[in-house]
Amino acid sequence: MLNTVYLGAEALWGVLSNSLALLADAGHNLSDVLALAAAWLAQHLSAKSPSARFTYGLRRSSILAALGNAVILMLVTGGVVWESINRLFNPGPVAGKTMMIVAAIGILVNGGTALLFASGQKNDINIRGAFLHMASDAVTSLAVVIAGGLVLMTGLTWIDPAMSIAISVIVVLATWSLLRDSLDMALDGVPRSIDRDSVETFxxxxxGVADLHDLHIWPMSTTETALTVHLVRATSLPAGQTETLLLQNTVEILRTRFGIVHPTVQIESAHCQSPCHLADPHTV
Structure with missing residues (x-):
């Protein structure tokens, strides 16, 4: 709610003071409000139980929210850069003092909100998306304060759009990893926290395992990973080993050591293998 109120006030003063930097910050704040709403909704949907139609539940909504946040942030930033370039060639008067006051409030609002997400963003890219939105706006507000001071001291109005471009570059660099990771997850890529080769070696x-095939690892959500694999049993199992023990031990270690919360392991004999059609060279 506080971010929404500040967004409206900043946009209004950006228009009144003719400050592109303030309007740029307001644009980012708009994406922040949407990001917070999307992150909250995704967390809510991810907690829903599986159903006959959605057999994994709605866990993937957190991935879609993270991807959406990254895309929105990139689009908003692109719009700011476009307008900033136009303003560089067509500068106008800027109220530097107003810029500084409004942006200083933004540092407190956005910085405080970012701190709420700081701890959770390390292990959840959905939360990281919300954190990056808020942190980037806190940095943007700081840059606007600096730009306002420079405009007051020098009278050079081109500093305002130039600072907006500089801010946008920083935002893009900070958002790139979020966009990359969320896109990987949306395409069922192996999560970066999982070393596929280490899993296969294990x-x-x-x-009692002679071979394996059809090893698939993918994210169910921004915090949960699933795995399926076919283990080919050796002709004779070691003393004391049974298929049940092999299955139980394998699943337990996949969960505890690798953080794969939903492993599905199929044990089969060398004479009764059922390869996945994805491994068929004739399958497109």
Whole structure:
């Protein structure tokens, strides 16, 4: 609510003071409000239980929210850069003092909100998306304060759009990893926190495993990972080893060591393998 009120006030004063930097910051604040709403909605949907139609529940909504936040932030930033370039060639009067006062309030509002997401953003890219929105706006507000001071001291109005472009570059650099990671997750890429080769090495090293195939690892949500694999059982199992023990031990270690919360392991004999159609070279 506080961010929404500040957004309206900043946009109004940006128009009244003819400050593109303030309007740029207001644009980012708009994306912030949308990001916070999307992150909250995704967290709510992710907690819903699986159903007959959505057998994994709605966990993937957190990935879509993170991807949406990254895309929105990039689009808003692109619009700011476009307008800033136009303003560089067509500068206008800027009320530097108003810029500084409004932006200083923004540092407190956005910085305080960013701190609320600071701890959770390390392990959840959905929360990281919200954090980046708020942190980037806090930095933007700081830059606007600096730009306002420079305009007051020098009278050079081109500083305002130039600072907006500089801010936009910083935002893009900060958002790139979020866009990359969320897109990977949306395309069922192996999460960057999981080393696929280490998982495969572990599976092949299990007593009684002769081979494996159809190893798939993908994110169910921004915090949960799933795995499926076919383990080919050796002709004779080691003493004391059974298929049940092999299955139980493998699943337990996948969960505890690798953080794969939903592993599905199929054990089969060398004479009864059922390869996945994705491994078929004739399948497009």
């Amino acid at each position: 599976l092949r090293a299990q007593p």
